[in-house]
Structure formats: C-alpha cells, structure tokens
Amino acid sequence: MVIMNYNNNNMDIETKTIGNIxxxxxxxxxxxxxxxxxxKQAINNVSLDISSKEIISLIGPxxxxxxxxxxxxxxxxxxxxxxxxxxxxxxxxxxxxxxxVDVVPLRAKIGMVFQKPNPFPKSIYxxxxxxxxxxxxxxxxDELDSIVELSLKNAGLWNEVKDRLQSPGTGLSGGQQxxxxxxxxxxxxxxxxxxxxxxxxxxxxxxxxxxxxxxQLGKNYSIVIVTHSMQQAARVSQRxxxxxxxxxxxxGLTKQIFTTPQDKQTEAYISGRIG
Amino acid sequence: MNNDHxxxxxxxxxxxxxxxxxxxxxxxxxxxVNSIDNFSTQNIEEIDKLIxxxxxxxxxxxxxxxxxxxxxxxxxxxAGDLRRVISALKIATIxxxxxxxxxxxxxxxxxxxxxxxxxxxxxxIGKMGLVTQEMLEDVIIAYKDKDSDLSIKVRDTDVVIDxxxxxxxxxxxxxxxxxxxxxxSGTHILFIAKNIERVGDYVTDIAEHNYFLINGKPLSDNRxxxxxxxLYGQD
Numbered sequence: 001m002v003i004m005n006y007n008n009n010n011m012d013i014e015t016k017t018i019g020n021i022x023x024x025x026x027x028x029x030x031x032x033x034x035x036x037x038x039x040k041q042a043i044n045n046v047s048l049d050i051s052s053k054e055i056i057s058l059i060g061p062x063x064x065x066x067x068x069x070x071x072x073x074x075x076x077x078x079x080x081x082x083x084x085x086x087x088x089x090x091x092x093x094x095x096x097x098x099x100x101v102d103v104v105p106l107r108a109k110i111g112m113v114f115q116k117p118n119p120f121p122k123s124i125y126x127x128x129x130x131x132x133x134x135x136x137x138x139x140x141x142d143e144l145d146s147i148v149e150l151s152l153k154n155a156g157l158w159n160e161v162k163d164r165l166q167s168p169g170t171g172l173s174g175g176q177q178x179x180x181x182x183x184x185x186x187x188x189x190x191x192x193x194x195x196x197x198x199x200x201x202x203x204x205x206x207x208x209x210x211x212x213x214x215x216q217l218g219k220n221y222s223i224v225i226v227t228h229s230m231q232q233a234a235r236v237s238q239r240x241x242x243x244x245x246x247x248x249x250x251x252g253l254t255k256q257i258f259t260t261p262q263d264k265q266t267e268a269y270i271s272g273r274i275g
Numbered sequence: 276m277n278n279d280h281x282x283x284x285x286x287x288x289x290x291x292x293x294x295x296x297x298x299x300x301x302x303x304x305x306x307x308v309n310s311i312d313n314f315s316t317q318n319i320e321e322i323d324k325l326i327x328x329x330x331x332x333x334x335x336x337x338x339x340x341x342x343x344x345x346x347x348x349x350x351x352x353x354a355g356d357l358r359r360v361i362s363a364l365k366i367a368t369i370x371x372x373x374x375x376x377x378x379x380x381x382x383x384x385x386x387x388x389x390x391x392x393x394x395x396x397x398x399x400i401g402k403m404g405l406v407t408q409e410m411l412e413d414v415i416i417a418y419k420d421k422d423s424d425l426s427i428k429v430r431d432t433d434v435v436i437d438x439x440x441x442x443x444x445x446x447x448x449x450x451x452x453x454x455x456x457x458x459x460s461g462t463h464i465l466f467i468a469k470n471i472e473r474v475g476d477y478v479t480d481i482a483e484h485n486y487f488l489i490n491g492k493p494l495s496d497n498r499x500x501x502x503x504x505x506l507y508g509q510d
Contacts, residue, residue: 258353
C-alpha cells in the first residue's frame, strides 16, 4: 500500500482530519460523507480513501460513528429506518449510492462480518454454499464443492470441519462460527471485507486465530475493521482512523498513530485517558 | 484536557516510575558532585562512603527496570506513555552509569592520595566537574519541566567539557614527558578527566532522550563535538 504524499488541504476537499486521508490507487473513495439518523447527525463530513489490499482499523469510543461509517460502504444503513447518507462513496469508479446501483451484487462485492457470529441454521456446507448458489457462481456440484472447500481453507477452518460438513453450523464453537461466517463472506469472491468488532465475542485463542486470518486475507482483499480493542487495531492493521463524535479526527499509519499521534484527542483515547 | 488515565492505577505506576527516576537522578548527581569535591579535599573517609553508596544507585536502577517492565507488560502504554516508560528505563541506566563513573573517579582519587603525588596538573578537574554538574542539574530540570530548549542547551554545553578534556590531556601528557614519576599519577588524572568527559556525554544522551520524550522525534545529530584526544599523536 502506498500512501500519497498529499496535504489534505491541497485537494478540493474541506476536512479537519489530521493525517493523510488519501491513498494511491484507492479501492474506495469517500468524500464529505454525512450520515443522519432522523435529525441526529452521526457522521460529520468524513472523507477517507481505502486502498486496495489494505487493512484499515476504525477506532473510537462508543457512539463515535465508526460502525455507522463502516455500514456506508455496503449500504447497510439503507435498512435502518430514518437513516440518511449524504456525500459521495465511490467503489472502483462507481458511485455506490447512485439510484441505478443494485445493492445485492454490491453486497457480494463487499462482504461483512458482524460482532456476533451469525451462521444460518443450516449445515456448515450450506452456510458457505448459499452465497455462491444465489449469485450463480457455480454451475456444477463439483464447482460448488471446490468453492466451499477453498473458502473454508482460506478461513482456516477446513481441517476442523472437513469430516462433518453436513453438521449444523450453529454447533461449532464461537471462534469456529466466526471463521465460518468469514468463509461465507469470502465464498462469493468479494473485493472488500467489512468487519464490525469481529472478535469481541471471542476468547483470546479464537481472537488470535481470527487476527491471523485477517492478516492472511489482507493479501487479497481490502479489509475495514471496526474494533474497540486498540491492541487489535495495532496488531492487524496497516492504517488506523480515529473517530470522535462523528468526525474523523486523525488517520495515519498504525505505527505512527500508536507511537506519535498528532492530535491530543487521539493520544488521550489510545492511551486510556479521559478525552 | 484532563491528563489523568481512566485507570488510576496506571497513573500510580507512572508516578512511582517518575518519582524513583528523579530519586536516582538526585543520588547520581550527589555522587558525581561529591567525587569531584573529594578530589579536591582528599577526604578518604568521604571517598569510602561514596564508594559504598554506589550500591544504592544499582538497587534503585534495578527497581526502576522492574517497574518499567511491569508497566509495559500489564498496562500496554501507548504513544507519550510508551515514550515515558522507555525513556525512564534508558535514563535510569544512564544515571546508574554516572554513579559508576563517580565511583571510579573516587577509586582513582584514593590511589592518587596514597601516592602523594602533587606534581601532576589536575587543576582543571574541578572546573570540568563544575560544568558537568551544571549540565546534570539542568537536564534534571529539563526532564521535570518537559523543557525542550533547556535539553538542547544542555546537549550543546557538552562541547565545553570536550575542550577542557583535550586541554588537560595535553597538559598531563607534557607533565608525564617531563618526569616519568608522573606517569602513574598522570594516567589516573587522564582517566578521571575521561570519566568526567564521559559523564558529560551521558548527560547529553539524557538531554536527547528528554527531547524525544517531549517531542516524539529525535534531536538531530549535529551537536558540536570537540574531544580531540583520540587524534593525539596523529599527523
């Protein structure tokens, strides 16, 4: 990943964000994004590039808007009553909020993993096969089998479940269920994976496995991860963005944010002080 | 902005670390100042007391290292907190080393007293010691007050000690050349001066650590240097 050496104020973008919001060859560009829940503004003028094959963490206190901003990328906010998104979000030259955009293929391109593992009440096999089936990604049973196997392998779960693919997905442990959900997300060949606190319901061992998986997946996908664990952000991401009260306060290389943040609010948050 | 951590025990640990470091700084300064005083007063009793005191600095340094490791392991400090802990560990080691140099000065002073040699030039030892003492005192103030400018001033003062050391080196060599009886005492004087010059270097390191602690970036490496003794004898 290459961070472009631009001063934020040199572009025609009004932003108060400290640090470089731009990347070279961005996969997603978001510009002047505002999000409202009815009258309440949850995101205030946020602009940020997401690079191809980068792992970026969104951090900040509860209610800062990081999950709301994450949900803008796959238009999950559309499903929330009274939620209005303004601004411009472009994925590969396509404005994802354009009226002509069909959200179903969009959400296949942008997979999502949630805080609580949520496998379908189906077999392990069917959990992974469901997406490719409805998106028509496999024309034969063999092709579908290959996708399921590859997805489970890439999610680091294959060896643990290969002998019980017809068992219910809900019978797996929490960490295994989360990896099953990741396998389900990557089965439809997404380009971006959004993760909303993917380890907060998991024990440290399961968390370590997911973090290693995120690291491996980062070689092929752009990953945007919302996390409350600053150590997790430090461990897994190349860039970190700090949100506070709906604003993107600071963004930068993770090693810079965690050693020499430029903003006092960022430092107060990451060092466990009262901001 | 409130500067306290949400977790008060984290603040307690950092405060303990800071308090112990300042205590070590005070002890190291006292040891150094006394080692220079004893060179002038030649009080054997005081010298022995100083040599025995060195273990207190060693113990306090060990305590600081232990606490620093615990803070890193248990509190996972970030950003300015991380710099504070890492700097404290490095600075503590330096103060402990200043204690070692003070002890070595004292051992050599004792040897000089026993030789009863008064023909070797050592008059500049007191002056070098005084400049170094001022640097030490200033760097502790700079640390306490988070004063970048004073840190830079301390660093740049080191050149004065370098020059004094080079001059004294030449004088002592001349003295040894004149009279071979001065070789043993002259060598002790040279090492005492070198020890003071090294203390000056260490104080400079503390000033640089302090600058990094305050600013999050290193002080540029273009400080003036004037210790020419390593070139002596070259064409």
